[in-house]
Amino acid sequence: MTRSIKDKTIFIAGGAKNLGGLLARDFAAAGAKAIAAHYNSAASAAEAEATVAAVRAAGAKAIAIQADLTTAAAVTRFFSEAEAALGRPDIAINTVGKVLKKPISEISEAEYDEMSDVNAKAAFFFLKEAGRAVQDNGAICTLVTSLLGAYTPFYSSYAGTKAPVEHFTRAASKEFGARGISVTAIGPGPMDTPFFYGQEAPDAQAYHKSAAALSGFSKTGLTDIEDIAPWIRFLVTEGWWMTGQTILVNGGYTTK
Template sequence: MPDHGIKGKTIIIAGGAKNLGGLIARDLAAHGAKSIAVHYNSLATKTDAEATLAAIKAAGSTGVAFQADLTTAGAMEKLFDDVVNAIGRPDIAINTVGKVLKKPIAEISESEYDEMSAVNAKTAFFFLKEAGKNLNDNGKICTLVTSLLGAFTPFYAAYAGTKAPVEHFTRAASKEFGERGISVTAIGPGPMDTPFFYPAEGEDAVAYHKTAAALSKFSKTGLTDIEDIVPYIRFMVSEGWWMTGQTILVNGGYTTK
């Protein structure tokens, strides 16, 4: 049987410099990953990427970092080429890239829609494409989506709507890559306590989200904490390999399908 553990594996994390992506990188290094490639979007995040690399190396893993805007197929192909050249073919590929917009449909411009589609759907599609081409057999792929895929709510049409295609991308990729033993999943956290959450929400909305999950009062913030999500990511890219083609909502009872 193939080895489905983390120890000794080579990993690429898109959006891996900080917040959830950075914590995933640190966690997988602590669990014995051999090498981790951290992608970050812009030079503004370079310092965070360097701090994450330092933590990866302190845990005994090899770390490399690459900056790229991944909203074109060429940029995604180059990222995977750079990773393969630097640390070898990945065993695990994790995509945490995403962009939030909370706005009524009537107020969303074409340029805003195009940007949301490029970041949330197009990037996810081409990440799956390049992961499928470059991963070793028996590899694992996991994409971060959102629990809003299970919600009936206004104002998130552009955000949840451009994350929704990833569910089908995940199903299709699991069928296409399955003959090589590659599992493909997506995880949809609830509203997370990160710097990306608060700018999009008013005080009333923040207060609501902090009490909306069934387990809210047991969370340190009332929201989904990034520490709550990391174990699920780790499981899905290791011993949880038998689940494939699925989108799992991890949100403390915030919503379901």
């Protein structure tokens, strides 16, 4: 079965900027029919509107929808508003995440709850709503982290709350497979975005920039969003036969 982006409707959580914004623009350039770009708060509104403008300029319909996806009701509203405006999606991609680098002995209950809500709960209910909304023979992909293949301190609440998404992905792929829907998760290495730099001191930045086997061939030594976007495009199109899997794409930063 041949699958492509052309004429597809795509919903992207975290679609306003960074990797999500790049995906929205790339999908529009590849002939997508319509794209819903979610953003979390007013702080990202301008970037969301810029992404929507770029998508429309490429010939696709587009809307930006603000929502804090840490409640099931908000995830449902995102899908409902996007469907009302654009129709049912063929592809749903969740790039939402939050990093906390801190010793486990110093993590408060409030910090743990926030990490769990953003990284695990939002991903669970995104998969739930995507399973209802995505049309038959569609695709769903969730962003996780290559730290799922690492033996390291300080990221217990980040990797630990991304880890359940592997299990959510496996279960969803079994449950949605009868409808021809592929469900995958992709784990980049540390990416060259503000998401990374806000958590890492200069010495840690230097380590991460040299840790991958292919670091010397990256612009910064980190994973570039341009290196992840093609993998997501592949998984939701020609690579649809890969399902129920978590793929680490990181230039040799970690393996499993």
